[in-house]
Amino acid sequence: MVLGLVIAIAMxxxxxxxxxxxxxxxxxxxxxxxxxxxxxxxxxxxxLVLLVDGQIVAGAIVFRKITPDTLIFRxxxxxxxxxxxxxxxxxxxxxxxxxxxxxxxxxxxxxxxFPDRSFWLTTEESKLQEFYLLNNFKLISSKIVRxxxxxLFRFDSLSQKNEL
Numbered sequence: 001m002v003l004g005l006v007i008a009i010a011m012x013x014x015x016x017x018x019x020x021x022x023x024x025x026x027x028x029x030x031x032x033x034x035x036x037x038x039x040x041x042x043x044x045x046x047x048l049v050l051l052v053d054g055q056i057v058a059g060a061i062v063f064r065k066i067t068p069d070t071l072i073f074r075x076x077x078x079x080x081x082x083x084x085x086x087x088x089x090x091x092x093x094x095x096x097x098x099x100x101x102x103x104x105x106x107x108x109x110x111x112x113x114f115p116d117r118s119f120w121l122t123t124e125e126s127k128l129q130e131f132y133l134l135n136n137f138k139l140i141s142s143k144i145v146r147x148x149x150x151x152l153f154r155f156d157s158l159s160q161k162n163e164l
Contacts, residue, residue: 014047015049022049047060066087086120091106
């Protein structure tokens with residue numbers, strides 16, 4: 001069952017000052033990448049989660065600066081940040097909540113929360129390409145690193161589209 005848009009908007013919660021509940025849901029390697037640098041990241045980001053009955057069903061960190069996990073696309077990241085794009089990192093839907101539309105609800109709520117903002121993200125999961133395309137992101141680049149393909153997607157806000 002997909003959440004209604006009104007519910008998703010009401011439930012997008014900023015937990016930047018107390019992100020531990022979200023961090024605990026992340027894969028171990030993601031936590032190892034994130035936690036040692038959180039004091040720095042926190043100054044330039046927001047941890048936004050979608051809650052249903054008090055449980056986190058989707059969440060991510062929205063960064064306003066380049067992060068070390070974007071090294072593969074360093075040149076593109078720099079250009080996108082200079083153009084005002086924010087980076088969506090560590091987007092995660094816990095396994096038990098997948099396939100219910102919560103990832104799409106989270107992305108929709110984010111776009112409504114920041115209607116004039118454009119976003120970008122990366123993934124190494126080829127099966128997520130369709131998901132991001134369905135959520136109005138465009139595939140703008142891909143690179144092969146150590147035998148794995150990394151994909152870079154971009155979402156342009158309506159105001160950004162008018163400027164292009």
